[in-house]
Amino acid sequence: METSEFVIGQRWVSHSDTALGLGIVTDISGRRVTLGFPAADEERTYAIDNAPLSRIVYQQGEEIETFEGERYTVRAVETIDGVLMYHADDGENIQPISEVKLAGSVNFSAPHQRLFAGQFDRNGAFRLRVATLQHMDRLRASPAQGLIGARTQHLPHQLYIAHEVARRHAPRVLLADEVGLGKTIEAGLILHYQLQTGRARRALIVVPDSLIHQWLVEMLRRFNLRFSIVDQARYDDLKAEEDDVDALMNHIFGDDDAVNPFEADQLVLCSLDFLVRSEKARKDAFAAGWDLMVVDEAHHLAWSPEQASPEYEVVERLSEASQGLLLLTATPEQIGLASHFARLRLLDPARFHDLEAFRQEEQQYEVINQVVRRLQQSPETLSPEDQEALAGWLGDELPELLGRDDAYQSVIDALLDRHGTGRVLFRNTRAAIQGFPERQPLPEPLPCPALYDTERYGLEGLAPEQSVPEERWLAEDPRVAWLEKKLAGLRPAKVVVICARASTAMALEHYLQLRAGIRSAAFHEHLSLIERDRAAAYFADSEQGAQALICSEIGSEGRNFQFAHHLVLFDLPANPDLLEQRIGRLDRIGQTDAIRIHIPYLQGTSQEVQYRWFQEGLNAFAESCAVGVAVQEHVHGEWQLALDGDGSRMEPLVAATAAETARLKEMLHNGRDALIELNSCRTEEASALIADIEAEENAAGVRDYMLQAFDILGVDLEDHSEHADILKPGEQFQTGMVAELPEDGLTVTWDRQQALQREDMAFMSWEHPVVTGVMDSVTSAGLGKAALANLSVKALPPGTLLLEAVFAVHCPAPETLQLTRYLPVSPLRLVVDVNGRDLSKALPHDRLNELCSNIRRRTAQAIVPKIRAEVETMVDHAERLADPHLASLRERALDRVEEGFGPEIRRLEALRKVNPAIRDQEVDFLRDQLASARSSLEHASLALEGIRVIVTS
Numbered sequence: 027m028e029t030s031e032f033v034i035g036q037r038w039v040s041h042s043d044t045a046l047g048l049g050i051v052t053d054i055s056g057r058r059v060t061l062g063f064p065a066a067d068e069e070r071t072y073a074i075d076n077a078p079l080s081r082i083v084y085q086q087g088e089e090i091e092t093f094e095g096e097r098y099t100v101r102a103v104e105t106i107d108g109v110l111m112y113h114a115d116d117g118e119n120i121q122p123i124s125e126v127k128l129a130g131s132v133n134f135s136a137p138h139q140r141l142f143a144g145q146f147d148r149n150g151a152f153r154l155r156v157a158t159l160q161h162m163d164r165l166r167a168s169p170a171q172g173l174i175g176a177r178t179q180h181l182p183h184q185l186y187i188a189h190e191v192a193r194r195h196a197p198r199v200l201l202a203d204e205v206g207l208g209k210t211i212e213a214g215l216i217l218h219y220q221l222q223t224g225r226a227r228r229a230l231i232v233v234p235d236s237l238i239h240q241w242l243v244e245m246l247r248r249f250n251l252r253f254s255i256v257d258q259a260r261y262d263d264l265k266a267e268e269d270d271v272d273a274l275m276n277h278i279f280g281d282d283d284a285v286n287p288f289e290a291d292q293l294v295l296c297s298l299d300f301l302v303r304s305e306k307a308r309k310d311a312f313a314a315g316w317d318l319m320v321v322d323e324a325h326h327l328a329w330s331p332e333q334a335s336p337e338y339e340v341v342e343r344l345s346e347a348s349q350g351l352l353l354l355t356a357t358p359e360q361i362g363l364a365s366h367f368a369r370l371r372l373l374d375p376a377r378f379h380d381l382e383a384f385r386q387e388e389q390q391y392e393v394i395n396q397v398v399r400r401l402q403q404s405p406e407t408l409s410p411e412d413q414e415a416l417a418g419w420l421g422d423e424l425p426e427l428l429g430r431d432d433a434y435q436s437v438i439d440a441l442l443d444r445h446g447t448g449r450v451l452f453r454n455t456r457a458a459i460q461g462f463p464e465r466q467p468l469p470e471p472l473p474c475p476a477l478y479d480t481e482r483y484g485l486e487g488l489a490p491e492q493s494v495p496e497e498r499w500l501a502e503d504p505r506v507a508w509l510e511k512k513l514a515g516l517r518p519a520k521v522v523v524i525c526a527r528a529s530t531a532m533a534l535e536h537y538l539q540l541r542a543g544i545r546s547a548a549f550h551e552h553l554s555l556i557e558r559d560r561a562a563a564y565f566a567d568s569e570q571g572a573q574a575l576i577c578s579e580i581g582s583e584g585r586n587f588q589f590a591h592h593l594v595l596f597d598l599p600a601n602p603d604l605l606e607q608r609i610g611r612l613d614r615i616g617q618t619d620a621i622r623i624h625i626p627y628l629q630g631t632s633q634e635v636q637y638r639w640f641q642e643g644l645n646a647f648a649e650s651c652a653v654g655v656a657v658q659e660h661v662h663g664e665w666q667l668a669l670d671g672d673g674s675r676m677e678p679l680v681a682a683t684a685a686e687t688a689r690l691k692e693m694l695h696n697g698r699d700a701l702i703e704l705n706s707c708r709t710e711e712a713s714a715l716i717a718d719i720e721a722e723e724n725a726a727g728v729r730d731y732m733l734q735a736f737d738i739l740g741v742d743l744e745d746h747s748e749h750a751d752i753l754k755p756g757e758q759f760q761t762g763m764v765a766e767l768p769e770d771g772l773t774v775t776w777d778r779q780q781a782l783q784r785e786d787m788a789f790m791s792w793e794h795p796v797v798t799g800v801m802d803s804v805t806s807a808g809l810g811k812a813a814l815a816n817l818s819v820k821a822l823p824p825g826t827l828l829l830e831a832v833f834a835v836h837c838p839a840p841e842t843l844q845l846t847r848y849l850p851v852s853p854l855r856l857v858v859d860v861n862g863r864d865l866s867k868a869l870p871h872d873r874l875n876e877l878c879s880n881i882r883r884r885t886a887q888a889i890v891p892k893i894r895a896e897v898e899t900m901v902d903h904a905e906r907l908a909d910p911h912l913a914s915l916r917e918r919a920l921d922r923v924e925e926g927f928g929p930e931i932r933r934l935e936a937l938r939k940v941n942p943a944i945r946d947q948e949v950d951f952l953r954d955q956l957a958s959a960r961s962s963l964e965h966a967s968l969a970l971e972g973i974r975v976i977v978t979s
C-alpha cells in the first residue's frame with residue numbers, strides 16, 4: 027500500500043521504532059500524518075512522503091486481539107472507505123470487527139509477519155541469527171559445555187572430577203584432594219557447570235572468615251561468578267530495609283514475609299563463624315533454600331557419637347536445605363575417623379548411617395583392590411575364587427555386566443560404585459599427579475634458653491613463649507634472633523612464617539617491623555577481613571611489598587602463597603595434618619621452585635621431639651603424609667611420653683612411627699587409596715575431555731562470531747595486542763543487547779594462556795557472560811528474524827523470488843530437565859522457490875551470504891506488500907518440507923533421552939539391591955525426569971526462526 031493512502035482509523039506500525047506498537051491514524055493534514063500509539067501512550071507526526079510506517083493487514087487464519095482483550099481468528103477481510111473490516115471468528119460466531127478496535131500492542135513473532143510489518147533487518151543480522159542458532163546447537167550438545175569458560179589451566183584431575191560430579195543431579199560429594207591441588211577450582215568448575223546448564227540457580231558458599239575474600243575473588247576472576255557476601259553488617263542493612271509496616275505485620279502475623287537477606291541474591295558467600303554466631307542469620311540461611319552448597323575447610327566440622335560441634339550442626343541443618351552439597355577438605359581425617367564418617371553422612375545419610383559398619387567396610391578395601399588389579403591386568407585369567415568374590419559383591423548383576431562390550435571396565439565401575447566411597451569421595455594425591463616441586467627440610471637446632479626451663483616439654487613446650495611475657499621471649503628466645511638473621515640473609519626472597527598462635531604472630535611481626543627493620547605483615551584471625559586482605563596483598567606485591575608474612579595457624583589456612591619459596595615453621599603443630607596444611611600454603615599448583623622449609627627448634631624440648639618425630643618417623647616435611655593422624659593415634663602413648671620428656675622413648679617412638687607409617691601407606695596404597703584413586707581421575711577420559719574443550723576453543727572461532735555480532739550490535743573493536751582487543755560501545759550501539767559491556771570499554775583476550783597471565787583482561791570464551799548474553803539477546807529478540815536481499819546470478823531470471831528459512835526445534839519443558847542436551851536447537855535450513863522446489867543443497871547458506879546484497883530500505887518497503895502472497899506461499903512450502911524432519915529429530919531425541927537416563931536408572935536400581943549408597947530420591951528423580959522428558963518431547967515442534975527473502979535481479 028502506498029503511504030499516500032492514509033485514512034483516519036487505519037492501523038500502521040513504525041518500523042524504526044517497533045516498541046511503539048500498533049499505531050492508529052488520527053489526523054492527516056497537508057503532507058503530514060499523525061498517529062497515536064496507545065500501547066506506548068504516544069503520538070507521532072510524520073511527513074507522508076517518507077514515513078517509516080508499514081500498513082498492518084491481518085490475513086485469513088491469523089489471530090487478532092481487541093482493546094478489550096478478546097481474541098478472534100480472521101476469516102475474511104474487506105475494506106470500507108479505506109479502513110479494514112475483519113470478519114472475525116470467536117469460535118462460535120463470525121462478527122465484523124473494525125481495525126480501529128484492535129489492541130495497541132503487537133507482537134509479530136513469526137518472521138514473515140515481521141517482514142510484512144516492515145520490521146526487517148539487513149542481511150548481516152539474518153546471518154548473525156543463523157550463526158547464533160548453529161553455535162548454540164553445537165555448544166549445547168558438546169561434552170565441553172559448562173567447562174569452557176573457566177580461566178584455569180586444563181588440569182586432568184580437576185576437569186575429570188568436575189565433569190563427573192557436575193553432570194549429576196544435586197551432586198553431594200567430598201572433594202578431598204591433597205592440599206593445594208585445586209579443590210576450590212574443582213568446586214568452581216562444578217558450580218559454573220551447574221549454573222551454566224540451568225541445573226542450579228541458587229548457590230551458597232560457606233567458608234571460614236579468613237577465606238571469604240579469596241573465594242569471592244577466585245569465583246569472579248576465574249569463573250565470572252559474582253557472589254554477594256552476607257556478613258553481619260550486610261545482614262543488618264538488608265533487614266533494616268524492611269519498612270515499618272512490614273515489620274509490624276511480621277510482628278503480628280509471624281515472620282513469614284520478613285525480608286530474608288539470603289534471598290536477596292542467588293549466589294551468596296558467607297562465613298561459617300557468622301552463621302554459628304547468629305541464630306537469626308542461621309534461620310534465614312536455612313529458610314532460603316539452595317540448589318548447591320559448598321563448604322570449605324570441612325575438617326573443622328567435628329562430630330563424635332556423643333557430641334556434634336556447633337559448626338557441624340549448622341552445616342548439617344544447611345545440608346538439609348540444599349539439594350547439592352560439596353564439602354572440601356584436604357585432610358578429611360584431621361580430627362579423626364568419626365568426624366570423617368559424619369561428613370560422609372552429611373553427604374549421604376542413607377549410605378553412611380553406622381560408624382562401626384563404616385570402620386569394618388574399610389577392612390575390605392584391600393581385597394577388593396586386589397581383585398580389581400587382577401581384572402585390569404589379565405581379565406581372561408581371573409581365578410574361580412575371584413569370580414566367586416565378584417559374584418558375592420555384585421550378585422545377579424554380574425552376568426549382565428560381563429555381557430557388555432566393555433565388560434571389565436563395567437565390573438570395576440560397579441565395584442567402585444557399590445563398595446566403598448566411590449560415589450561420594452574424590453581424592454587426588456601429589457603422587458598420582460606428579461610434577462610438584464621438591465620440599466627441602468632445613469632444620470635449625472637452637473639451644474633452649476633458661477627462660478623456658480619450666481616449659482620445656484609437653485604440649486606447652488611446642489609453644490613455650492605463650493607462658494612468658496612478650497618482652498622476655500622476644501629478647502631471649504634464640505628463634506627470634508635466628509629469624510631476624512635468616513630473613514636478612516634471604517632478602518629479598520619472600521618468606522612465609524607460620525606459628526601456632528595469633529599472639530605470637532603479632533609479637534613477632536611487631537618486633538621484626540619496628541626493631542629489626544624488616545618489612546613484614548601479620549596475618550591472623552584477629553584481623554578484620556579487609557586488614558587480612560591488605561596484609562596478603564602487601565606481601566604479594568613483588569616490588570614494594572613485605573618480605574615476610576607472619577601467619578597464625580588458622581589465619582593462613584586455605585591461602586595461596588605459592589609465589590614464595592621459603593617457609594619458616596616458627597613452631598611445630600602437634601597434629602601432622604596441620605603441618606601439611608602449613609606446607610600446603612606454598613606447596614600448591616603454581617609453585618615453580620623447590621620449597622625450603624626452615625625449622626628452628628629448641629634442643630632438649632618437645633620441639634626437638636616433634637621435629638624428629640615428623641622428620642624421622644613420618645617423613646612429613648619432605649612428603650605429604652596422608653596417614654599422619656592415623657599413625658599418631660596408633661603411637662599416641664609413646665608419642666605423649668616422649669613429648670613429656672622421657673628421652674628413652676624417642677628411639678622406639680621413631681621406629682614404631684616409621685614402621686606404622688610404612689604399613690599404613692602400603693595398606694592404603696593397596697586398599698582404600700587405590701580404590702579412591704581409580705575413581706578420582708581416569709586419565710583417558712580426562713584427556714578426551716580436554717581434547718573436546720580445546721577443540722571447542724580453537725576451532726569454533728568465538729572471535730569470528732563476536733566480530734560478526736559486534737558489527738551488527740554497534741560495538742567498536744580496537745586492536746590491543748596479539749589475541750587481545752578493546753571493546754567499546756560505538757555510535758550505533760544497541761543498548762540492552764550486549765550485557766556487561768562497561769561504557770568506558772572492556773579489554774578482552776581470546777586466548778586462554780594470555781588470560782591466565784593477564785587477569786586484568788576478560789577471557790572471552792563461549793561461556794563468558796558477554797558472549798552468552800549476546801547469544802541470548804539475538805535469539806530472544808527479533809533481530810535478524812526477517813531480511814530482504816538481492817541476488818544477481820545468471821542462472822536465475824530477474825524477478826525470481828526465493829526464500830531461505832531457518833527452523834529450530836522448540837520444546838517447552840522445565841529447564842532443570844536439561845532437554846536441550848538431547849534435543850539441541852537443531853537448526854534446519856531450507857531454501858525454496860515459489861513453486862516449492864527445494865533448493866537447499868544447490869544454494870548453501872555460505873554461498874548465499876557471499877552473493878546476496880542488501881536492498882535499500884525504501885525500495886524494500888515498496889517491494890514487500892507486492893510480494894506478500896508469494897512469500898506466504900513460500901513459507902507454506904518451507905513448512906511442508908520441514909515437517910517430516912520433526913519426527914526424526916524427535917525420535918533421535920527420544921533415543922538420546924533413553925540412552926542418557928536408561929542405563930543410569932538401571933544402574934542405580936541394581937546398586938540399591940546390594941548397597942544402600944543410592945538414595946531413593948535419586949532413583950525416583952531420574953524416573954520422573956525420564957517420564958517428563960518423554961512427554962515434553964511429544965510436544966516438540968519446529969518453529970520458523972528466521973527468513974531471508976531473496977529477489978533476483
Ligand SMILES: Nc1ncnc2c1ncn2[C@@H]1O[C@H](COP(=O)(O)OP(=O)(O)OP(=O)(O)O)[C@@H](O)[C@H]1O
Pocket residue numbers: 177178179180181184203204205206207208209210211212355356583584585586588610611614615616
Ligand atoms: N587449573 C588451575 N589453573 C590455574 N591455577 C590453578 C588451577 N588449579 C589450582 N590453581 C591454583 O593453585 C592454587 C591452589 O588451588 P586451590 O586453592 O583451589 O587448592 P585447594 O586444594 O583448595 O587448597 P587448600 O587445600 O589449601 O584449601 C590456587 O592458587 C589456585 O588458584
